[in-house]
Amino acid sequence: MSEKPPCDGASAAAVRAPRRVRADSQRNLKTLLETALAVFSTSGVEAPVREIAEKAGVGIGTLYRHFPQRSDLIVAVVRKEVDACAETAAELAAAHAPFEALKCWMQRYVDLVLTKRGLAAALYSGNPAYESLPAYFEGRLLPALQGLLDAACAAGEIRRDVEPYDLLKAVAQLSSSAHDGDPAHTRRMVALLIDGLRYGAAGEQ
Amino acid sequence: MSEKPPCDGASAAAVRAPRRVRADSQRNLKTLLETALAVFSTSGVEAPVREIAEKAGVGIGTLYRHFPQRSDLIVAVVRKEVDACAETAAELAAAHAPFEALKCWMQRYVDLVLTKRGLAAALYSGNPAYESLPAYFEGRLLPALQGLLDAACAAGEIRRDVEPYDLLKAVAQLSSSAHDGDPAHTRRMVALLIDGLRYGAAGEQ
DNA sequence: TTGATAAACGGAACGATGTTCCGTATAAAG
DNA sequence: CTTTATACGGAACATCGTTCCGTTTATCAA
Incomplete structure (x- = not known):
């Protein structure tokens, strides 16, 4: 078995230390939601995802990382x-x-x-x-x-x-x-x- | 001015002899409507127009000649x-x-x-x-x-x-x-x- | 029957859109 | 600072609706 430094006082088994969520990831998620709201309000929910990604200053890949489907973003x-x-x-x-x-x-x-x-x-x-x-x-x-x-x-x-x-x-x-x-x-x-x-x-x- | 043979007894002006609608055109129209109904019933109204054209044994161009917009076919x-x-x-x-x-x-x-x-x-x-x-x-x-x-x-x-x-x-x-x-x-x-x-x-x- | 011709046909091609993929950049941990 | 998991970016792909234009063909007059 591989030895890992103890996470905390708990038993060392099972779960590995979960790295903290990256700051830029959180920021992008927040920006995407805000931008999507603005775009949807202006152009309706049928607005292209690309437009939202661009106005959020983010690549399409990033958008799809947070919302695997277009409907996920809408929801x-x-x-x-x-x-x-x-x-x-x-x-x-x-x-x-x-x-x-x-x-x-x-x-x-x-x-x-x-x-x-x-x-x-x-x-x-x-x-x-x-x-x-x-x-x-x-x-x-x-x-x-x-x-x-x-x-x-x-x-x-x-x-x-x-x-x-x-x-x-x-x-x-x-x-x-x-x-x-x-x-x-x-x-x-x-x-x-x-x-x-x-x-x-x-x-x- | 170009000379045209008289249409019939009426004055030669204005309207020219309207050619009869081609038989294949009528046939295709009928087939398209029937096929579209079948496809819509099976796959829903969001079925691709191409699928309808294919199953009707007709080119996409022909479909669009009869129904300039997808919505026209649905209607x-x-x-x-x-x-x-x-x-x-x-x-x-x-x-x-x-x-x-x-x-x-x-x-x-x-x-x-x-x-x-x-x-x-x-x-x-x-x-x-x-x-x-x-x-x-x-x-x-x-x-x-x-x-x-x-x-x-x-x-x-x-x-x-x-x-x-x-x-x-x-x-x-x-x-x-x-x-x-x-x-x-x-x-x-x-x-x-x-x-x-x-x-x-x-x-x- | 046979051209002439307007009408209809077929499908390649275009532009837009949703989605995938993968090389690159970077924040977090040691 | 080095390592590494994570996230990023955007080219590329698949699938749409739609347009365009060269080719075929049904109709009509001779």
Whole structure:
């Protein structure tokens, strides 16, 4: 058996010392994600991978090292966006009154849906690579919205008979039908929908 | 000016004698449509055009002469399929009792939706080439279903309070959710839905 | 029947795209 | 500083959709 210097106090068997991840690798990964988000928002998800690699100042080989398939990059970007949107909920809840936070977050969610132009095509493409995305959407976004709704309910600012899932879906539908209209209209309609939550609240006037 | 032999008794100006469409051209067009339908049903709409041309025993140039864009071929096949489905309605109405005809046609419609796997992606792709398809669906299928429903209503076999549009959409949804399930389940559920039409009919037992 | 001719055919070639491969560069560890 | 695992870069490949143009052929008039 080959002798290796002890990793630490643990038994020397099995696992070999895992070298730390190279700094440039981490940097490139971060840059690629940011660039891909920017490009996807501008040109849609069907943008060529080469364009993303170039704008990130990185070779195609590097891109493919981090994301073996084009779909992996798309999935990573979407998940990161969803994460960011979900995390916004807590921030808004801490900074505003419950209903105000809810209202702001909904507009944030509209942004999320709006910038994902062309993603629906990928989702419905039958490509197994995207199958996990809808579940991820729900898993992250539902709890976030649930928290906001609970807080607003507890404060007596909104009614209690609305399901987070229904709300999420309704807003998504309002947003997706606006692919040929102006985003301002979508925002107004969503605001109207959310205002509807105040009707019949516990602390009604 | 060049001299041309007179076309016919009409004034010699403007229109020249339009030569008849070549027989091989018509034949190739027909073959291409049939082959494309077969290939799309097997491999999905994302099948390469070259494969279709080869299986049709035709050069790519010929395919592109008839369908300048890949999307043109897809649209043509879909429209032809929709036409065929719509025309089935009249045949079934002539051959069966009203409700039986309705029931059969619905299963025919399920087939139509089922074989169009992956077409949803094209529809939602934002490609303007497919924008006209949903309207064509409604324009052809709604009247067909309307006729079957009217006949069944007149015979007192079903209730009158169901809109053709709602029915079409419901069945499509039942079918599309089956992309990961078995078609048999879809068929049973659709049959159940249609049987629901008999509840509360004029001539109820 | 036989040219003349417009129309259709066939497929090589082009450009774009996703993906692979491998020689080179370099950050981390001793 | 030397070593070495790791990551990088980009040429090269395969596969698309699409274009182009020389060749073939169905139609029509004589």
